[in-house]
Amino acid sequence: MKNSIAERITDFLKQYPPFSSLQYADLLEIAKNSKVLYLEKNQTLFKINDVTHGFFYVVNSGAIGLSVTSDSDDVLIDKCDEGDILGLRPFFAKDNYLMTAKAREESIVYAIPIDIFTPYVASNPPVLSFLLESFASNTRNPYDKNNKGKLISENVIYNDQNAEIQYYQPIKYTENPVTASPSDIVRYVAQTMSSSHIGSIIIHENRKPIGIVTDKDLRSKIATGLFGIDVTIDKIMSSPVITVADNLSLAEAQIMMLKNNVTHLCVTKDGSRDSEITGILTEHDIVVAQANNPGVLLKQCKRAMKSADLKEVRLKLSDLIQHSLDKNVPIQHITSIVGEINLAITTRAIELAIEKIGTPPPTEFAWMNMGSQGRKEQLLMTDQDNAIVFEDVPEEQYDTVKQYYIELAEKVTKTLNKVGYIYCPAGMMASNPLWCKSVTDWQNQFKGWINTPGEKGILHCTIFFDYDFVYGSEALVDAITKTIHEETNDNQLFFAYLGADALKNPPPLGFFRQFLVENDGEHKDTFDLKARALMPLIDSARILALSKGIKNVSNTLSRYAKLAELEPQNAPIYEACADAFSELLNFRTEEGLQNDSDGRYLNLNELSKLDKLKLKNDFQPINDIQEVIKNRFQLTYFT
Known part of the structure; x- marks a missing residue:
């Protein structure tokens, strides 16, 4: 008996990648198990932090908006139209959705069950490649001319070169993993796994892998009574084990796991089974690697509620830097990404400080990073150099206004110190009253350094002349820049000293x-x-x-x-x-x-x-x- 709905779904999907790479009969079988969803305008398909569904989705008609929350507002970052795919996270990551999907008009969406679709992914390289590229680039269609290869993170877009840093960098794995011999008893192997806090153990002969046992094997084969607890471990191990070389990239690891429908890979010296075991790579390692994606780190900054959250971002950033160096990514690309994430950390620290004070800033102000932070060259967690400039106020208000910003700066610098950026030993921070001034006072300060350049003034020039606007009113920083260039123009004495x-x-x-x-x-x-x-x-x-x-x-x-x-x-x-x-x-x-x-x-x-x-x-x-x-x-x- 014909299934007209399944046939209509099949005929529609066949027009778009990756479904166009599947045989009609296979696609019809997938369609028979799919659902048709009718969404009213503004109806939500899934929300940020929702547990991932057992489906991914294809838009048949209408439009689905993808948004994130920024400063309590929904920020639209992409719109999915006819034939576009969304909700791919369940394929590649075990964490929750990072975006909200909501119908922007009346829409029809096909829900494709992941369990049904996965076998076709593993056996069809073009389909696998399409899904990997889509997830790695966060695009609805990596073959789309206007969006190909772009990593979209809230309202920030990275180019394809930066996206590849995370996608192709070597993935970290556990070296020298715990192993067992095939004649070992299940009871004792399970005790070893429990005491070592590990979810898998590689079975070896002469340090060469012959199988693997995971928590799942213990649940499905021992806890169910299929085998006794005192049998040898070779009776319940999965064999052969999938082996890989130690220079595996994130993309290659995802492909190997999907292709072989496994959650663990054994790392050996030359990548073959006839080689010595050097490590183990798990699905968890892939999730961790994806958490170091620059776009994800930026999102985590925006969602941070305390200094510990920001410290976690900075620690992940250190891993990203190390991975990028290992992959020989040019240092200028690394500094560009790290600079933006450092800015996001500081920005969130300022926002949290304002919330903690409980009253909004009394005037327009700007936070500036100085020195290596101002040059966006701070790859390591060295000391912090920063300053505050606030707009001019009547003399009788000056002290009160300045005191507010000193209190703000104290909270911000304290947070940054907890993150790992230690206090400047010389006190060159916005919490120092010397470096928290009105725009006119700052202009006069720079005029003094430029026109009477003594040894101390030149020292300050080497720090305060390398600055970067971080937060607030950029016009205040522009006013200082204007003064600097006016005063240094053809100033021979200043340039002689400098x-x-x-x-x-x-x-x-x-x-x-x-x-x-x-x-x-x-x-x-x-x-x-x-x-x-x-x-x-x-x-x-x-x-x-x-x-x-x-x-x-x-x-x-x-x-x-x-x-x-x-x-x-x-x-x-x-x-x-x-x-x-x-x-x-x-x-x-x-x-x-x-x-x-x-x-x-x-x-x-x-x-x-x-x-x-x-x-x-x-x-x-x-x-x-x-x-x-x-x-x-x-x-x-x-x-």
Whole structure:
């Protein structure tokens, strides 16, 4: 007997990927088990944080909006029309929905049961590829010309290059997993799993995998009485075990699990079963890896309710940085993503502080990050540098208004300290009354540093001239920028002092090209990567950008790129400086992540010959850029 509804569903689905890759008979079988949903306008299909359904959905007619909640408002981030797919999370992640799906008009939606559809996914590579690309890019259709490869996160869109960072990076797995021999008794293997707090155990012979036992096996084969608790473990193990190599990416892990309908993969030395066991990769590891997706981290920032929530984001961000470095993602892409997430952490810290105070800010104000945070170069959890500027108020209100912002800053800096960004030892934070001022006071402060440049003023220039707007009224920050460029324009005395400061650290090589290391103190015999290598490049980029009137660019790599554009004759030098800075920042980040430090001091004895050579080659651009500064600002007298 014909099923006219199933045939209509089949005929519709056959027009769209990935269903167009299936045989008609297979698609008809899927359609017979599918449901037809009729949604009224504004009717919700699923909500943020809802437990995932046993279906995914295809729009037959009408339109389904996908939205997130931001500042108590629903923010529409995508609209699904005829043939579009939504609700794919149950395929790839075990957490709840991250968006709300609501009908924007009367709509008909087909609900495709995941249990019925999954076998066709595993046996059909084009279908699997389509679904993986859709989920990895968060697009309703990865083949769509306008949305292909875009990662949509609330009202932020990342380009395809950044999306691939998370999708193709190596996935972390458990090394040296607990194993058992095939002759071991189930009772004792189960006790080992319980005491070790693990959900699976690999069965081996001579360190080569022959099977695996999971909690599911214990439930389905032992708890049901199918086998006794005292049989040998080989009686209930699943065999053969699926093996993979240790450089597996997130995408490849998802494919392997879906293709083989398993939740665990055994990692071996060469990826084969005839090789020594080195680790185990679980479905949980995939969920954790997806939680480090930049878009997910941004959402977590916006949903954070306390400092512990923000700290969790920052810890996940460290994993993302490490994975990206392991995958050789260019450092400028990493700093771009990390900079945005650091901004989101600070922004949420400010919002939570305002909520805690209980009264709204009395005036317009702006929060600014300074130093490495202002340059968006803070990949490690180093100290915080920040400031507040608020709009001018009558003199009689000044102290009251300023006190509000100092209280706000104290709460924000305390939160950031709990997240992992320690207090600035020099007190260069918005909670310090010196760095919480009205816009006019800030303009006068910068005028003083510029027009009477003493040693202390130049020190402040190296921090406060690298700033980035974070929160509030950007117009206040623009007013300060305008003042800086007016006062520095053709200011020879200022550039002479700033130039001399930029030259205080020459290329860090002594006679016979030996590294200049610390002579005494806590870090004796180590190389100060920050002061001797990174800062000369940072300082040089700053003074040259200021002298060329480059506005709203504080990132070192961006400054060198802009300088190369404005001065083609010096472009090779600027490009070499950018390359050197990238590699040096890479060195510092690797050192910091490896040793849980700020990465400033390198133990040269731990470096390979190749790494030492790379370091030395990075010092030549320091010499070249300092020669440019000497000649441009006529600094023979100062040096």
